[in-house]
Amino acid sequence: MSGSGGNTGARGGDRGGSSRGKGGPRDSSTRNAQGRERNRSSQKSFTENAPAQRTRRADPARLVAFEVLRAVASEDAYANLVLPSRIRHHGLDKRDAGFATELSYGALRGQGTYDSILARCVDRPLDQLDPAILDALRIGVHQLLAMRVPAHAALDQTVGLARAVIGAGPSALINAVLRKVSAHTLEEWLDLLVAGESDETKIASIRYAHPEWIVRAMRQSLVAHGRSAAEINDLLEADNAAPVVNLVALPGLGSLDEALENGATPGELVEGSALSSxxxxxxxxxxxxxxxxxxxxxxxxxxxxxxxxxLGPRTDTPDGAGERWLDLCAGPGGKAALLGALARQQGATLLANEPAPHRAKLVSQALSAVPKDVWRVRTGDGREVGTEQPESFDRVLVDVPCSGLGALRRRPESRWRRTPKDLADLGPLQRALLTSALDAVRPGGVVAYVTCSPHPAETTAVVTDALRKRDDLELLDAGAVLDGVSLPGKLGAGHDSTAQLWPHIHSTDAMFLALIRKKA
Structure with a gap:
């Protein structure tokens, strides 16, 4: 799986296990953490070599990765939300946390490809395996094929993990399967999997660990936004690279000095940003x-x-009245916090709308560093704002719910969760929210339509439909505006007046932007 970020977190790559004893089995009962009876198989060893020396407890970093994969599979959880809490729970230091992060994200990113490899090494269909066993195997495969972990350590520690949290019988199966996996390098396995295959989409799907429908969708998206379909492999490879953590100092309120003193480096694309170490x-x-x-x-x-x-001068407002801004889909609050700080600098106020009460609380927390006289949070359906408060706002950001195809590197499990049906299901909601935003903005004001997806069904098609239905709208040059707010050196993200950012070009999520002005 080319570009899987195999060296990320490799400070722990040559380790056999943690030097600390945390994270081992919590009790000596005959049942595992899921309440299932442990397998009391008469198997005496995992291998033919020195069975008494095999590891019998779970290394904390690998245990964290296993728990993350289990939560993703059984609870439909998001890895980026589960992982930090598990790291804290097991008290991992920086080195072990980096190892657990790469192991968790890498196993999730490569799931499709790794399952294809495992299917060649297991004597039954993978869906007949206990899901916990399959997750342990995926963790083992990633260590063997994409991390700088010696084969003996990957085998020993994965078997020890399985023995501690699943049972002795399954651990023997895991040992046997992973030994077969270790017979080839990743490149050798990829060559075996694509041997005789002529379909470029299938080949890319296997080599870059993306479902075939996403490979096709990304190729279509590149062309729709004015780029070459030949960039598809570079884009897929960028999705598999471990993302660098981006920081932003809220304008006029925050500072990057502390982050820079702790190893962060200044961002290259926008003022007030940094890349964390x-x-x-x-x-x-x-x-x-x-x-x-x-x-x-x-x-x-x-x-x-x-x-x-x-927006030009206003003549229809009282002297001294500032602009009113609206973040229509504000949860969990990241963009709202930045908009609140910018609104403060420009003498404006911000209304942040979020329909889910628990996410509305997150928005309030995100805005807590901004003076409270600048912002207010509304809990309600964004589709109703345009009717309830027509032509009331100067600027509206509508960052609509979308497939998230532009953030696959940050949410590695999403590629295996999403289906083409999601695009069809989300379309009506995206159009309704954009309609509400356009109704809510005043004549002369601007709506920023944003998605974290490059798919034309979620981007240009939605904007085109809105422009076709009304004669009071005009599309601004979003690429030129993005160039204006970025550091010197044009982004080159514009195409046909909209703008699309790309992981393989800009090292960002694949954010789409259209700026729509309501004619005065």
Whole structure:
């Protein structure tokens, strides 16, 4: 699986296991963590070599990765939300946390390809395996094929993990299967899997661990936004690279000094941003207080673009009245926090709308570093705002719910979760939210339509439909506005007046931006 970020977290790559004893089995009962009876097989060893020396407990870092994969598979959880809590629960230090992060994300990213390899090594269909066994195998495969972990350590520690949390019988199966996997390198396995295959989509799907429908969708998206279909492999490879953590200092409120002193480097695309060297960012005071935030630079750029559009002078408002801004789909609050800080600088106020009460609380927390007289949070359906408050806002950001195809590198499990049906199901909601935003903006104001997806069904098609149905709208040059808010050196993200950012070109999430002005 080319470009899987195999060296990421490799400071722990030559390790056999953690030097600390945390994270082993919590009890000596005959049942495992899921309440199933442990297998009391009469198998005496995992291998023919020195069975008494085999590891019989779970290394904490590998245990964290296993728990993340289990939560993703059994609870439909998001890895990026589960992983930090499991790292804290097991008390991992920076080195072990990096190892657990690469192992978790790498196993999830490569799942499709790894399952194809495992299917050649298991004597039954994979769907007949206990899901916990399959997750342990995926963890083992990633160590063997994509991390700098010696084969003996990968085998020993994965078998020890299985023995501790699944049972002795399954651990023997895992040992036997992983030995077959270790007979070839990743490149050798990929060559075996694609041997005789002529379909380029299937080949790319296997080599870059993306479902075939996403490979086709990404190729279509490249062409739709003015790029070459020949870039598809570079794009898929970028999806598999471990993303660098992006930071933003809220304008006029935050500072990057503390982050830079702790190893971060200045961002190259937008003012007030930085690239983190990793570690526990919660230890930074500015991050804890919320004036410095973790936010992909693509999100930073589209928020700044909305705030930067020149709306011209206002003659229909009282003297001294500032602009009113609206973030229509604000949860969990990252863009809202940046918009709140920008609104403060420009003498504007911000209404942040979020339909889910628990996410509305997250929005309030995200905005807590911004003076409270600048912002307000509304809990309600964004589709109703345009009717309830027509032509009331100068600027509206509508970052609609989408497939998330532009953030596959940050949410590695999403590629195996999403289906083409999601695009069809989300379309009506995206159009309704954009309609509400256009109704809510005043004549002369601007709506920023944003998605974290490059798929034309979620981007240009939605915008085109809106423009076709009304004669009071005009499309602004979003690429030019993005160039204006970025650091010197044009992004080159514009095409046909809209803009599309790309992981393999800009090292951002694949954010789409359209700027629509309501004619005065």
């Amino acid at each position: 990793g570690g526990d960012l919660g230890r930074l005071a500015t991050v804890r207080e919320g004036s410095t935030r973790v936010q992909d630079v693509g999100s930073q750029l589209v928020a700044r673009a909305m705030a930067a559009v020149d």
